[in-house]
Amino acid sequence: MNHQDEYRVIAEFSMHPLGEGTSLSRYVRSALDELRKAKSVRLSVNPMGTVIEAKSLQEIFAAVQAAHERVFKEGASRVAFTLAVDDRRDKRRRMEGKVSAVS
Amino acid sequence: MNHQDEYRVIAEFSMHPLGEGTSLSRYVRSALDELRKAKSVRLSVNPMGTVIEAKSLQEIFAAVQAAHERVFKEGASRVAFTLAVDDRRDKRRRMEGKVSAVS
Amino acid sequence: MNHQDEYRVIAEFSMHPLGEGTSLSRYVRSALDELRKAKSVRLSVNPMGTVIEAKSLQEIFAAVQAAHERVFKEGASRVAFTLAVDDRRDKRRRMEGKVSAVS
Amino acid sequence: MNHQDEYRVIAEFSMHPLGEGTSLSRYVRSALDELRKAKSVRLSVNPMGTVIEAKSLQEIFAAVQAAHERVFKEGASRVAFTLAVDDRRDKRRRMEGKVSAVS
Numbered sequence: 001m002n003h004q005d006e007y008r009v010i011a012e013f014s015m016h017p018l019g020e021g022t023s024l025s026r027y028v029r030s031a032l033d034e035l036r037k038a039k040s041v042r043l044s045v046n047p048m049g050t051v052i053e054a055k056s057l058q059e060i061f062a063a064v065q066a067a068h069e070r071v072f073k074e075g076a077s078r079v080a081f082t083l084a085v086d087d088r089r090d091k092r093r094r095m096e097g098k099v100s101a102v103s
Numbered sequence: 104m105n106h107q108d109e110y111r112v113i114a115e116f117s118m119h120p121l122g123e124g125t126s127l128s129r130y131v132r133s134a135l136d137e138l139r140k141a142k143s144v145r146l147s148v149n150p151m152g153t154v155i156e157a158k159s160l161q162e163i164f165a166a167v168q169a170a171h172e173r174v175f176k177e178g179a180s181r182v183a184f185t186l187a188v189d190d191r192r193d194k195r196r197r198m199e200g201k202v203s204a205v206s
Numbered sequence: 207m208n209h210q211d212e213y214r215v216i217a218e219f220s221m222h223p224l225g226e227g228t229s230l231s232r233y234v235r236s237a238l239d240e241l242r243k244a245k246s247v248r249l250s251v252n253p254m255g256t257v258i259e260a261k262s263l264q265e266i267f268a269a270v271q272a273a274h275e276r277v278f279k280e281g282a283s284r285v286a287f288t289l290a291v292d293d294r295r296d297k298r299r300r301m302e303g304k305v306s307a308v309s
Numbered sequence: 310m311n312h313q314d315e316y317r318v319i320a321e322f323s324m325h326p327l328g329e330g331t332s333l334s335r336y337v338r339s340a341l342d343e344l345r346k347a348k349s350v351r352l353s354v355n356p357m358g359t360v361i362e363a364k365s366l367q368e369i370f371a372a373v374q375a376a377h378e379r380v381f382k383e384g385a386s387r388v389a390f391t392l393a394v395d396d397r398r399d400k401r402r403r404m405e406g407k408v409s410a411v412s
Contacts, residue, residue, distance in 0.1 A: 010150055011151070012117075016222055018224065018228050018230065019228040022191060045205065046154055047202055049187075053150075068396065072398065077397070078398065082187070082392070082393045084389070085389065085391075086387075102148065121330075124328045125328035168263055168264065180295050181293065181296060185291075187287075188274075188289070189284075191283070192278060216356055218358070220393060228399055234411040252408065253360045253407040254320070254395065257355055292357065304357075309354065
């Protein structure tokens, strides 16, 4: 079975530090920096969040946990985030396929 | 004031018809077809939703309402959707700027 | 047909002003004050958001729009919110029924 | 330090099996059954989701993972869920306090 053939969990992570001003790109860059350290996930940044693709939910949770902790290390004292997960086990697919299927 | 100079509301719409099988791209295409009829909004599709940019929250709500109704017209009898909104009034920006600021 | 018998849209609104400190209850109280002015909606506050029940999506959007604008009037300059909507047209139900069905 | 005095992460979990009909309470009951097995978390069910309070994000992720897997064991082949997290480290609080602060 090649990589193409494995099931993937696709998710989107959106994060807001609260009380750190209205310009949050510094924190988002730090969170992205941590997400990129997770070798097992694929990422795609959009204007409202970061899409994460992995072979398991555990890998997504581990990457999100690291990104979340990093935002506190950068100085935030309250962080709100949303993680939307789409886990489909009747069809092998990758994140690009979800877009091409509706285009 | 040119277009570049106006405030924009940026949002993301993610929709799931429930009880219509696991392959939902037909419904997403119909919803996108309605969103595209809203001349006042800009769209960007990603694997987990559609980013919508408009000059006002009303325009976003109107476009989402049309897309939502369309999914029922296509045959769905229960639809769950999430709309995440980011409304910033201290800085003029467009959806592309949110991505380039963190890249 | 009595009130019990009408279809209802059930939603949840969760809102964060950004850059206004970490204690946001003042803003949430103002938003709730606006939501309560919408006579056509029923509300139920929980630790992560406010559940809104109405006869139509338009009523929910109108109430949310008023609440959102109020937060800017209270001084916020950037507001992020999430609205999750569950619209079911094959069964008459009210918000309490969704909880009792799973208890 | 007593229990009252520890920091808590507060989250909300909302789940939809896709393609399993429009009546999903059986799946929600199963997911809740798993969440309740996590002795370290406190739960509060509302019409749009389940609020989860724990001492760490790891505990929340573990409980959500178990609930998510259970829905597949019950027969679902595609599941979408949203997890909203509020992690505040400048104030000790519990889920009830978030509601009383805005009432």
